[in-house]
Amino acid sequence: xxxxxxxxxxxxxxxxxxxxxxxxxxxxxxxxxxxxxxxxxxxxxxxxxxxxxxxxxxxxxxxxxxxxxxxxxxxxxxxxxxxxxxxxxxxxxxxxxxxxxxxxxxxxxxxxxxxxxxxxxxxxxxxxxxxxxxxxxxx
Numbered sequence: 001x002x003x004x005x006x007x008x009x010x011x012x013x014x015x016x017x018x019x020x021x022x023x024x025x026x027x028x029x030x031x032x033x034x035x036x037x038x039x040x041x042x043x044x045x046x047x048x049x050x051x052x053x054x055x056x057x058x059x060x061x062x063x064x065x066x067x068x069x070x071x072x073x074x075x076x077x078x079x080x081x082x083x084x085x086x087x088x089x090x091x092x093x094x095x096x097x098x099x100x101x102x103x104x105x106x107x108x109x110x111x112x113x114x115x116x117x118x119x120x121x122x123x124x125x126x127x128x129x130x131x132x133x134x135x136x137x138x139x
Contacts, residue, residue: 005062005104005135006049012099012106013068013092013131017044020098022087026080041124042072042080044088061136062104065112068092070127071119078116081125085114092131101135108134 003011010033017023017031023044030043047067054061068088074080091098093111113130 003103004051005053006051006064006066008101008103009064009066009099009106009133009135010046010049012101013046013066015100016091016098017068017088020087020091023084023091026084026087042070042074042084044084045069045071047128059137061107061134064131064133064135066131066133068129068131070129071124072127073124078125081116081127085116085127085129088129089114092129104135104137106133107136108132 014031018029027042027044030039032043032045035043035045047069049064049066052063070081070084070088072081072084089111092109094109096106096109099106099109110132111129112132114127116125116127119126
């Protein structure tokens with residue numbers, strides 16, 4: 001494996017979110033590993049990724065817990081960020097077929113929690129989406 005489980009999953013999630021019509025209608029192509037300093041709102045960023053690998057007698061795999069972070073500065077309160085988190089959940093929750101991985105197979109994908117709140121700057125909203133994934137090596 002050149003990239004490993006975490007990077008393979010990150011690339012797959014970014015590609016899936018950019019390809020989804022409901023998500024891209026709100027953020028365009030602004031789905032990042034690391035957003036540029038001068039980026040406009042709203043945008044999506046892949047947050048921390050925790051990887052727990054496991055081995056069996058003939059294969060290796062990993063369970064990942066990662067965050068998808070959403071940033072919005074809407075004039076209409078929580079509407080934009082709520083629509084965006086709903087669209088992201090539709091792409092990711094129990095929708096393994098939406099994610100194309102290059103080096104592994106996705107056997108389970110679920111959104112475990114979504115939290116939306118006001119940012120520290122007082123002007124914007126942030127959402128954190130907790131996602132669980134189980135990956136097995138590609139055969």
